Amino acid sequence: MTTETDTAEELLRRLEDGGHRLTAPRRSALAALAQRPEGFTVEELCREVPWAGRATIYRTVRLLVRMGLVCKLSMLDGKPLYNLAQAGHHHHAICLTCGSVADVSRCGVDHLLENIQLLTGSQVMGHRLEVYVLCASCRATAPQR
Amino acid sequence: MTTETDTAEELLRRLEDGGHRLTAPRRSALAALAQRPEGFTVEELCREVPWAGRATIYRTVRLLVRMGLVCKLSMLDGKPLYNLAQAGHHHHAICLTCGSVADVSRCGVDHLLENIQLLTGSQVMGHRLEVYVLCASCRATAPQR
DNA sequence: CGCATAAATGAGACTAGGTGTCAACACATG
DNA sequence: CATGTGTTGACACCTAGTCTCATTTATGCG
Numbered sequence: 351m352t353t354e355t356d357t358a359e360e361l362l363r364r365l366e367d368g369g370h371r372l373t374a375p376r377r378s379a380l381a382a383l384a385q386r387p388e389g390f391t392v393e394e395l396c397r398e399v400p401w402a403g404r405a406t407i408y409r410t411v412r413l414l415v416r417m418g419l420v421c422k423l424s425m426l427d428g429k430p431l432y433n434l435a436q437a438g439h440h441h442h443a444i445c446l447t448c449g450s451v452a453d454v455s456r457c458g459v460d461h462l463l464e465n466i467q468l469l470t471g472s473q474v475m476g477h478r479l480e481v482y483v484l485c486a487s488c489r490a491t492a493p494q495r
Numbered sequence: 496m497t498t499e500t501d502t503a504e505e506l507l508r509r510l511e512d513g514g515h516r517l518t519a520p521r522r523s524a525l526a527a528l529a530q531r532p533e534g535f536t537v538e539e540l541c542r543e544v545p546w547a548g549r550a551t552i553y554r555t556v557r558l559l560v561r562m563g564l565v566c567k568l569s570m571l572d573g574k575p576l577y578n579l580a581q582a583g584h585h586h587h588a589i590c591l592t593c594g595s596v597a598d599v600s601r602c603g604v605d606h607l608l609e610n611i612q613l614l615t616g617s618q619v620m621g622h623r624l625e626v627y628v629l630c631a632s633c634r635a636t637a638p639q640r
Numbered sequence: 641c642g643c644a645t646a647a648a649t650g651a652g653a654c655t656a657g658g659t660g661t662c663a664a665c666a667c668a669t670g
Numbered sequence: 671c672a673t674g675t676g677t678t679g680a681c682a683c684c685t686a687g688t689c690t691c692a693t694t695t696a697t698g699c700g
Contacts, residue, residue, distance in 0.1 A: 371667060371676060392657075403679040408658060424569075426621050430657075443611055446620055457610040458603070463626065465602040466588055471631035475591055476571050478625040481608065486616030516647060516696050537686075548650040553687060575686070642700090649694065658684080665678070670671100 357434065358384040364419055375402040379410045383420070388449035389433035423451075426482050445485035454481055502579065503529040509564055520547040524555045528565070533594035534578035568596075571627050590630035599626055 361380045366372055382398040383390060396407050411432060414420035421435045423442055431444070433451055441454040463474050506525045507517055515521075527543040528535060541552050556577060559565035566580045568587055576589070578596055586599040608619050 373667075373677065375678070405659080405680080406678055409677085412658090422573075424573075424623070426623075428569075430573075443615060443617060443619075445617065452615050452617070454611055454615075457614055458607045462603045462607050466599055466626055466628070469602055470588060470597050470599075470628070471634075472588060472590065472597070472628035473634055474588075474626055474628050476627040478569070478571075478623065478627075480623040481611055481619055482621040482623075483611070483615070483617035483619050489616075489618055518648060518696070520649070550651080550688080551649055554648085557687090644699090645695105645697095647694105647696080649692105651691095651693105653688105653690085655688075656686090660683075661681090663679100665676105667676080668674105670673090 354381075354384045354387075357387075361414070361419055364417065365413075368417055370413065375399070375406045376410050378402060379407055383411075383414075383432075383434070387434060389423075389431045389444075389451065391429075391431060423480055441479045441481075443481040443483045443485075445488055446482050447484055447488040450485055452483075452485065454479070499526075499529045499532075506559070506564055509562065510558075513562055515558065520544070520551045521555050523547060524552055528556075528559075528577075528579070532579060534568075534576045534589075534596065536574075536576060568625055586624045586626075588626040588628045588630075590633055591627050592629055592633040595630055597628075597630065599624070 358377075358380045361384065362372055362377065365376065365380075370376075378399045379395060379402065382395050386394075392408055392411050395411070396402075396404050399407065411420060415422055415432070419435055420432050421442075422430055422432050423444065424430050425444070426446070431449075436451075436453060441457075441459050443452040443454045445451075459479060463477060466472070467474055503522075503525045506529065507522065510521065510525075511517055523544045524540060524547065527540050531539075537553055537556050540556070541547075541549050544552065556565060560567055560577070564580055565577050566587075567575055567577050568589065569575050570589070571591070576594075581596075581598060586602075586604050588597040588599045590596070604624060608622060611617070612619055
């Protein structure tokens with residue numbers, strides 16, 4: 351089983367491989383972020399690592415997003431939420447109750463985009479898909495969030 | 496053919512039908528917005544109707560969004576863009592070049608959401624889909640935006 | 641018409657989320 | 671251990687939007 355520490359180590363390694371320095375603020379930010387598999391906001395991270403500058407935390411998260419290690423998604427009300435990227439896909443089913451994020455890439459998204467090209471004659475340049483769900487386990491239990 | 500004036504009149508009528516007052520700031524905001532079928536930002540509207548208060552313009556747009564007359568979508572970089580709602584659907588193919596918005600509802604979105612429920616065992620509560628395209632006519636001409 | 645009154649307005653403070661600047665600092669390498 | 675570039679932190683600034691509250695105004699009623 352992958353622990354939070356493993357996750358943080360992995361991110362650290364990826365940063366290093368990318369030619370980035372492993373500084374104290376980055377280590378702390380990664381450690382904090384690895385403990386929140388259900389997603390986090392940058393302000394939350396700032397509160398958890400109060401001795402590091404706000405700009406630094408934002409820069410670290412932006413770096414991780416650009417490297418594809420973290421993805422930024424938006425909740426129903428438009429508020430941003432970040433979470434660890436599982437792989438290279440870009441589609442999520444976010445549970446409104448527990449915050450868990452499921453991969454939706456194999457549910458026909460590509461097919462949908464193909465249809466759009468065919469039916470409208472346009473060329474798809476990018477897309478954003480966010481699905482808000484009540485996940486299987488939350489359907490049976492009480493809301494927590 | 497529907498002119499911009501017709502559009503503004505129509506919006507005005509809908510507001511009135513909804514029990515809202517037809518005030519001068521609202522009339523101007525609607526007139527300005529009706530002239531931008533390719534979408535607009537609220538700040539743009541504020542610049543076009545500078546004698547009306549910024550809060551009022553924001554309130555007017557929010558009202559129109561809540562009434563389903565205008566929809567808020569977000570561009571690839573996350574910046575918000577508003578445009579006149581064509582109907583009750585919620586899916587758009589936004590041309591990155593000319594800003595035109597096409598309806599994508601009949602391209603299999605519902606089918607996709609059904610698949611998600613079946614494959615993940617979750618209940619879909621809401622979703623957001625934005626597709627960024629180069630529309631058919633822009634594929635043949637030079638970029639303008 | 642004239643009036644009452646609830647709805648709407650405008651100024652401006654405030655919020656969230658995020659970026660830009662710049663002097664000071666620190667990591668890794670020669 | 672010098673050196674130089676990447677990184678930091680403080681803080682100003684930005685966009686997008688909301689809230690408050692005193693003032694104004696559209697509209698239905700008599």
